[in-house]
């Protein structure tokens with residue numbers, strides 16, 4: 595095992611301090627400061643000592659079902675909605691950093707690309723945090739849920755499952771969720787928030803595209819059929835059931851195949867096809 599200190603110069607080791615960092619602002623700043631050009635240390639087996647991920651005392655984490663839905667028409671409701679988005683982005687920083695340090699043995703490009711994703715997530719968090727501050731709120735002011743990180747924990751032993759269920763499932767749901775949320779914010783007259791959501795959606799298509807590309811790379815390496823393997827992983831790890839409406843255009847641009855989009859819209863078609 596290589597400790598963090600003995601390979602502190604590698605890109606993968608540099609993912610650990612921001613992952614363990616508890617202060618959200620510092621986490622985002624440290625993440626954005628990682629130099630993507632340094633040696634990767636792809637083969638190193640790293641140890642992260644500390645609670646993963648580092649989290650602030652606030653927000654209070656509660657089950658998803660305990661969170662109240664608020665109307666985006668009022669500024670108080672909008673703050674709750676933007677806070678929820680900032681929380682997703684903070685989790686997304688940790689998810690991308692975690693994939694970088696945890697899984698050794700991939701091409702250097704894998705680690706540079708996912709560190710780049712962490713940096714974009716850090717920017718998304720900062721944009722939403724700044725906008726919240728302009729409304730008189732701070733990140734931490736409202737309760738939040740932990741279901742994104744729960745999927746990271748469930749899949750920490752298998753990179754194929756992590757790629758299938760985090761970028762290709764949870765982040766891809768974000769592509770579907772974005773247009774209606776953007777429309778609500780714009781209808782409430784919050785054009786800055788709508789602008790931030792446009793930037794986030796553009797970047798998130800790229801993140802899901804990376805998820806698709808590296809998922810298929812691993813499927814090829816392990817001689818798995820990508821569609822069949824996904825169906826098995828979704829059951830094994832209890833992936834959330836996909837619910838429309840789907841942002842098919844964004845999903846297509848993110849590299850989902852026609853067969854995958856058809857299954858998403860009609861999961862029973864797989865069963866029908868097998869019986870024919």
Ligand SMILES: [Fe+2]
Nearest residue numbers: 683686715718
């Ligand atoms: Fe993001």
Ligand SMILES: [Fe+2]
Nearest residue numbers: 686765798801
């Ligand atoms: Fe993302």
